[in-house]
Every structure is written in C-alpha cells, then in structure tokens.
Amino acid sequence: MRIAFTGSHRVGKTTLAEEIVDSLPNYEFRNEPYLQLEEQGYLFSEIPSLDDYIEQFNFSVEQIQHSEGNIIFDRCPLDLLAYIDVISKTKNISALYEEMRSAISQLDLLIFVPIEKVDIIICPESDLPNLRHKVNDILEDWIGDFSTEILEVTGTLExxxxxxxxxxxNLERL
Structure with a gap:
C-alpha cells in the first residue's frame, strides 16, 4: 500500500509518519523531497524559492510514479503545489495540478494533517506562520478533489x- 502525508509545515506530519512506520515494520519510509534532494547535493535558498518548490514537486511526482510496495511518503505533490500556488500567484499551475492529480491517483491513502482550530503546534515567526496558514487553506479547498482514499486526522499524536x-x-482487509 502506498500512503502519503500532506499538510503545511509544522503540523506534525513527519512525527506522525515516523510513528506509523515504527508500528508497521513492513513499510518503507521516504523522507520529504526537501531532505532527499538536500542529501543529493541540491542547494536550497535559505527561504525556499519557487524553483525550490518546483524541484521538490517534480521529485515527489516522480517518486510516487516509480514506487511500488508498502511505502509511506512524508509529503506529496499536493502540499508542494499548494506552496507553489501561494508563493507565485502569477504562475499558471493548471498543468502542474493535473500532474499532481495523476500522481495522487496512484496512492492508496492520503493522510491530511491540517492546522487544528486551536493550533496544537506553535509556529514561530521564523517558520513563516502566514505561509503555513495559506497553504493549509488551499489544502482544505483541494483535498476533496481526489478519488484516492483520504483521511483527515486530528487530536494528539496518539x-x-x-x-x-x-x-x-480497514483498507488492508478490503
């Protein structure tokens, strides 16, 4: 089963994904594209630029397209495209949106980790809280556009x- 986590930054995606992988030893964990690209030598801007997000988006799409078996992705093209949309309102994202929809359709489960109404994770000013909220709003708008099974999670980590x-x-039983 291929599972991806989506959400803006500082919502607990990675922590949750790592907890899930620890509970499911037959699953492979894929770090978010930012970390994988950085390990491969990609030099990101101090505050990621449009080009940085596009590079991560393309990496994420390709990673899903060439994956099989039991994999958990920490991030997916959906949230990366939301960042692209927020930071570059002038870029036409329709082609990227279709590419993202195609990649998401290859997943068995998409887990959305939203910002909770009473925010349970503090986002300091240095972590761009306005960007975080704008991306979350876009994700809430787009999340219903997919035929992939979607789970929105809330509450404590447990x-x-x-x-x-x-x-x-439940999905494995089907």
Whole structure:
C-alpha cells in the first residue's frame, strides 16, 4: 500500500509518519523531497524559492510514479503545489495540478494533517506562520478533489496515530 502525508509545515506530519512506520515494520519510509534532494547535493535558498518548490514537486511526482510496495511518503505533490500556488500567484499551475492529480491517483491513502482550530503546534515567526496558514487553506479547498482514499486526522499524536492505523487495517482487509 502506498500512503502519503500532506499538510503545511509544522503540523506534525513527519512525527506522525515516523510513528506509523515504527508500528508497521513492513513499510518503507521516504523522507520529504526537501531532505532527499538536500542529501543529493541540491542547494536550497535559505527561504525556499519557487524553483525550490518546483524541484521538490517534480521529485515527489516522480517518486510516487516509480514506487511500488508498502511505502509511506512524508509529503506529496499536493502540499508542494499548494506552496507553489501561494508563493507565485502569477504562475499558471493548471498543468502542474493535473500532474499532481495523476500522481495522487496512484496512492492508496492520503493522510491530511491540517492546522487544528486551536493550533496544537506553535509556529514561530521564523517558520513563516502566514505561509503555513495559506497553504493549509488551499489544502482544505483541494483535498476533496481526489478519488484516492483520504483521511483527515486530528487530536494528539496518539489519537492521530490510532486514526491512521485503524484506517490502514480497514483498507488492508478490503
């Protein structure tokens, strides 16, 4: 089963994804594209630029397209495209949107980690809280556009973990 986490930054995606992988030893974990590209020598701007997000987006799409087996992706093209949309309102993203939809359709489960109404993770000014909220708003708008199974998780880490594991168990039974 191919599972991806989506959400803006500082919502707990990575922490949750790592907890899930620890509970599912037969799954491979794929770090977010930023970290993988950085390991490969890609030099990001101090504050990621449009080109940086496009590079991550393309990497994420390709990674999903060439994957098989039990994999958990920490980030996916959906949230990367939301960042592209927010930071470059002049860029026409329709072709990228279709590419993203095609990649998302290859997933078995998309887990959306939104900013909670009472924000449970503090986002300091240095972590661009306005960008975080704008991306979250876009994700909330787009999340219903897919035929892929979607789970929106809320609550504490333990509550989120239980929601995800219960969903995976139910999907594996089908």
């Amino acid at each position: 509550n989120r973990k239980k929601q995800v594991l219960d969903k995976i168990i």
